[in-house]
Amino acid sequence: MKLHEYQSKLIFAKYGIPIPKGRVAATAQEARHIAEELGGRVVIKSQVLVGGRGKAGGIKLAKNPEEAEQLATQILEMEIKSLPVRKVLVDEAAAIESEIYFSITNDRAKKKPVMIASSAGGIEIEEVAAQTPEKIIQIHIDPLLGLRDYQARDLAASIDLPRDHWKEFGRIAQALWQIYHETDATLAEINPLVITKEKKLLALDGKMIIDDNALFRHPDLAEMRDLDEEAPEETTARKYGLSYIKLDGNIGCMVNGAGLAMTSMDIVKLFGGEPANFLDIGGGASHEKVAAAMRIILSDPNVRAILLNIFGGITRCDEVARGILAAMDEVKPKIPMVVRLVGTNAEEGRKLLADAKMITAETLADAAKKAVAAVGKTASTRIPVMQESVVPVGAPPAKNHQKNRSVR
Amino acid sequence: MSILVNRNTRVLVQGITGNEGLFHSEQMIQYGTQVAAGVTPGKGGEWVLGGKIPVFDSVKLAMEATGVNTSVIFVPARFAADAMFEATDAGIPLIVCITEGVPVQDMMQVRNYLDQKKVRLVGPNCPGLLTPGESKVGIIPGNIASAGNIGVVSRSGTLTYEVLYALALAGMGASTCVGIGGDPINGTNFIDVLELFEHDPQTEKIVLIGEIGGTDEDRAAEYIAANLTKPVVAFIAGQTAPPGKRMGHAGAIIEGSAGTAADKIKALESAGVKIAKHPEEIPLLLK
Numbered sequence: 131m132k133l134h135e136y137q138s139k140l141i142f143a144k145y146g147i148p149i150p151k152g153r154v155a156a157t158a159q160e161a162r163h164i165a166e167e168l169g170g171r172v173v174i175k176s177q178v179l180v181g182g183r184g185k186a187g188g189i190k191l192a193k194n195p196e197e198a199e200q201l202a203t204q205i206l207e208m209e210i211k212s213l214p215v216r217k218v219l220v221d222e223a224a225a226i227e228s229e230i231y232f233s234i235t236n237d238r239a240k241k242k243p244v245m246i247a248s249s250a251g252g253i254e255i256e257e258v259a260a261q262t263p264e265k266i267i268q269i270h271i272d273p274l275l276g277l278r279d280y281q282a283r284d285l286a287a288s289i290d291l292p293r294d295h296w297k298e299f300g301r302i303a304q305a306l307w308q309i310y311h312e313t314d315a316t317l318a319e320i321n322p323l324v325i326t327k328e329k330k331l332l333a334l335d336g337k338m339i340i341d342d343n344a345l346f347r348h349p350d351l352a353e354m355r356d357l358d359e360e361a362p363e364e365t366t367a368r369k370y371g372l373s374y375i376k377l378d379g380n381i382g383c384m385v386n387g388a389g390l391a392m393t394s395m396d397i398v399k400l401f402g403g404e405p406a407n408f409l410d411i412g413g414g415a416s417h418e419k420v421a422a423a424m425r426i427i428l429s430d431p432n433v434r435a436i437l438l439n440i441f442g443g444i445t446r447c448d449e450v451a452r453g454i455l456a457a458m459d460e461v462k463p464k465i466p467m468v469v470r471l472v473g474t475n476a477e478e479g480r481k482l483l484a485d486a487k488m489i490t491a492e493t494l495a496d497a498a499k500k501a502v503a504a505v506g507k508t509a510s511t512r513i514p515v516m517q518e519s520v521v522p523v524g525a526p527p528a529k530n531h532q533k534n535r536s537v538r
Numbered sequence: 539m540s541i542l543v544n545r546n547t548r549v550l551v552q553g554i555t556g557n558e559g560l561f562h563s564e565q566m567i568q569y570g571t572q573v574a575a576g577v578t579p580g581k582g583g584e585w586v587l588g589g590k591i592p593v594f595d596s597v598k599l600a601m602e603a604t605g606v607n608t609s610v611i612f613v614p615a616r617f618a619a620d621a622m623f624e625a626t627d628a629g630i631p632l633i634v635c636i637t638e639g640v641p642v643q644d645m646m647q648v649r650n651y652l653d654q655k656k657v658r659l660v661g662p663n664c665p666g667l668l669t670p671g672e673s674k675v676g677i678i679p680g681n682i683a684s685a686g687n688i689g690v691v692s693r694s695g696t697l698t699y700e701v702l703y704a705l706a707l708a709g710m711g712a713s714t715c716v717g718i719g720g721d722p723i724n725g726t727n728f729i730d731v732l733e734l735f736e737h738d739p740q741t742e743k744i745v746l747i748g749e750i751g752g753t754d755e756d757r758a759a760e761y762i763a764a765n766l767t768k769p770v771v772a773f774i775a776g777q778t779a780p781p782g783k784r785m786g787h788a789g790a791i792i793e794g795s796a797g798t799a800a801d802k803i804k805a806l807e808s809a810g811v812k813i814a815k816h817p818e819e820i821p822l823l824l825k
Contacts, residue, residue: 236642238722238752241649273646314643344641346616377780388720389694389749392776397816399778408779413638413695414558441696441703443665443679444558473679473699494700495818 131340132179136219137354138336141313142320145305149333152221161202164220165195171223174201175335176208176215179359184253186210191223216358224332229322230289231255232302234271234310243271243310245281245303249289251322277307298331313351314344363426370422372411379404381501382427382436384420386411386445394439397494403502406433413444420453421460428461435466437501439494442473451479455486466504470497540669540714541689541734541741542632542660543608547673550606550630551576552621553613554586554593558636562612562677563587569680571673575600597628610666610675611635618662619644626657633725634675635661645723652725659725665695665717668702678702678715686711688824689735689768691728692747693720693754697775700817701747708821713741720749728758736766743769743824746811748802750776755802763809771823772806773814774799 133141136154143149151168154177155161165172176188183189188210192198198220208215229251237244248266250258259266267288269281282303286296302323310318317339324332345352357365367374373388377395381403385391388410395405407430411423427436440450450471470491471479480490489504491497549566553559554576564587567573575592578584582595594600597609609625611618611633618637625633640662652659660667666676670685683702690705690712692698698717705712716731718724728746735741744766748755755774762770777799803813812823 236646236722239757241646241653241723243643243646273643273650311643314641316642341642343615343639344643347641375780385696387694387696389692389697389747389775390700392749392779393697393700393773393817395779396775396777400815405778441699443677443696443699444562445696472703473682493704493818495816 131342131345131351131355132359133338133340133351133354134177134179134217134356135175135336136177136217138318138338139333141309141338142305142333142336145309147302147305147309147320147333148331149336150221150224152219154217154219155202156217158199158202158206161218161220162195162199165192165198168220168222172198173221173223174198174205175219175221176205176210177217177219178210178213178215179356180211180213183210188215213359221334224324224334225327226322226324226334227327227329228325230291230324231258231266231321232306232323233317233319233321234306234315235317235319237268237270240270243273245269245271245277245285245307247285247289249291251324255321271307276311277304279304294329295325295331302331302333309338313338313348314341315339316341363429366422367409367426370419372409372419372423372426374423374426375408376430377405377407378432379406380432380434380505382406382409382430382433383439384409384411384423384427384436385439386413386415386441386450390439390441394437394494394498397498398437398501401495401498401502403498403505406430411445411450415445415450415453417449417453417456420450421457424454424457425461428457428463433465435468435501435504436463437497438467438469438471439497440471440473440479442471442476442479444474446475447471447473447479448475448482451482455482458486466501468497468501468504470494539738539740540672541731541738542658542714542716543667543669543673543675545570545672546572547608547675548572548574548604548606549675550574550597550600550604550609550625551591552597552609552611552625553617554578554591555581555584556612556614559612560586562636563591565677565680566610566674569674570671571675574606575604597624597630601628601630606630608632608634608675611637611662613637615639615641619648622648622659623651626652626655631657633657633659634664634666635659635719635725636664636666636676637661638663640721642722645721649723649725658730660716661719661721661724663721664719664724665698667717668712668715670712670715676717678717682706683715684711685713687713687740687742689713689731689738689741689744690715690747691731691735691744692717693749694747694775695720697747697749697817701745701773701820704818705745705821705824710821710824713738722752728754729761732758732761732766732770736768741768743771745820745824746770746772746806748772748774750774750779750799750802751797753797756805759802759805759809759811762806762811769824770806770811771814771820772803772811773817773820774802774806777803
């Protein structure tokens with residue numbers, strides 16, 4: 131779960147990391163009031179959960195409250211990477227002398243948290259990492275020991291931080307480690323951490339991502355989730371414990387297991403179709419959960435056919451069939467459905483669906499081909515698909531795919 | 539021969555009185571696995587599954603009483619790390635954690651602790667281990683796989699079943715199937731299992747099932763090129779997945795642009811691995 135900049139910085143402040151004075155505003159008037167309170171120059175910063183806000187024009191400097199209101203009006207009307215801006219952070223402008231990059235994240239290859247710092251902070255940090263990797267310093271932290279003070283000192287020395295700042299940097303480093311550890315963050319990032327003209331360290335921008343799996347022990351953080359920033363279907367999906375990502379195609383997919391769900395999408399594409407979504411119903415799904423999944427898929431107007439691929443293990447195919455029937459009864463979809471049930475209680479599941487006029491398939495490739503063909507029949511422009519009769523069972527599909535292309 | 543589990547494996551089930559623990563213990567017993575004991579703190583002294591399996595309060599007590607040598611964990615995610623620490627401290631040499639959704643910082647602590655001990659962890663968030671015809675430790679449906687000479691190692695769950703099923707339909711069987719789990723931080727990795735298969739006389743060919751994210755497949759590719767004599771066929775899921783959600787700048791700095799299916803396929807191909815376009819193509823490439 132991503133946190134907004136203003137949310138991240140409030141957490142920083144709670145742990146004693148210095149941040150600029152400022153507050154979040156939902157209207158331009160509020161932004162003006164905050165600017166009046168702060169006095170002097172302020173920065174108006176769009177609060178959306180994507181990177182590249184500055185480059186998109188979502189971060190502006192205002193000289194006075196009037197300008198703050200004017201710029202906030204502009205920014206609040208913007209969309210950044212197709213996300214509408216709903217809030218702006220109004221921060222006191224800082225007099226910057228230099229910018230540092232500073233973060234902690236998980237290094238999955240090393241199985242340890244890693245603290246990263248660079249004297250070349252700011253928006254071009256990824257460029258720096260690619261062009262001059264020697265300017266990026268990484269120190270791995272033993273998760274059983276935590277960050278040791280000497281490691282923070284080493285980091286400060288490695289990025290040539292003036293000695294006057296080492297103590298303060300050490301305190302900020304310990305605070306960032308505490309934040310990362312105590313909030314179950316997968317990322318706690320300050321970019322930039324600036325040295326001001328007044329020779330103080332100040333966290334000008336913050337980004338945090340919290341491990342969704344750990345939210346059970348952080349109800350306060352779970353409440354910070356911004357539902358406006360995700361598609362409504364994704365919110366519904368999470369409520370039911372489903373994992374759903376909307377895509378641009380027209381074949382709705384419902385599968386158990388993330389790997390198999392991705393594979394089903396891959397095969398749809400391999401046979402010339404376009405998946406409308408990724409949807410993993412997880413292990414041991416109940417019929418209520420399956421029905422919810424079905425409703426989510428059908429709420430996408432682009433969906434022309436549905437591919438259901440269930441390989442029962444913990445998941446029981448008869449339970450899935452009951453969910454499908456319940457959802458169909460309610461939504462009465464008019465689009466073709468291709469169903470493949472294998473594994474635990476598959477026979478019972480197939481019997482339940484026997485009267486539901488569904489297209490059945492034995493293998494995954496067969497199911498994908500039939501779904502692509504079904505869309506071809508309903509779509510106005512026919513999508514080229516392999517002819518069923520051309521494909522002997524067990525033949526290498528890639529070869530057939532090629533053959534079909536040359537025929538076309 | 540096989541790797542990691544065989545007919546002599548004596549299994550302890552942590553979380554045996556929960557729904558999943560109980561259901562899958564029964565499935566394992568039906569398959570022929572020697573399930574010798576269970577642990578549920580507070581329920582020591584009870585007997586489950588028709589009075590056949592004793593329940594203990596702790597792993598240590600269960601081990602002393604029954605001589606188990608492998609533990610399979612079904613406890614809820616919030617207790618999973620503790621269960622892994624407990625099994626480790628009790629001296630269980632092989633731990634298989636089925637539990638899904640373990641917080642990643644818990645796993646970093648577990649993994650770093652385990653690395654100091656002589657303990658092998660498989661998982662978490664994995665389907666477990668299956669040596670067809672001998673023993674299954676975990677949740678892989680036993681009836682879909684037959685015994686044979688193909689070693690299977692996978693990061694996925696149901697996709698693994700799909701592959702075992704495709705092998706069985708083609709008349710092929712597995713020596714052992716190892717589901718290493720899809721979490722960012724886990725125990726046993728591809729290289730560990732490849733090494734075991736390379737030295738297992740029953741295993742003649744290897745199937746590797748990977749997916750997008752991380753760099754484990756890339757490292758496996760390097761290992762294969764340098765160390766493996768047995769042929770490997772691979773499938774990578776997520777070739778059409780939209781670009782993953784980026785972890786801020788730090789993720790890009792740590793992992794660069796690695797982690798896409800295309801990158802992994804390229805790395806594996808250059809190590810001489812044959813790549814299947816979909817799971818049902820795997821048996822054809824093994825011939």
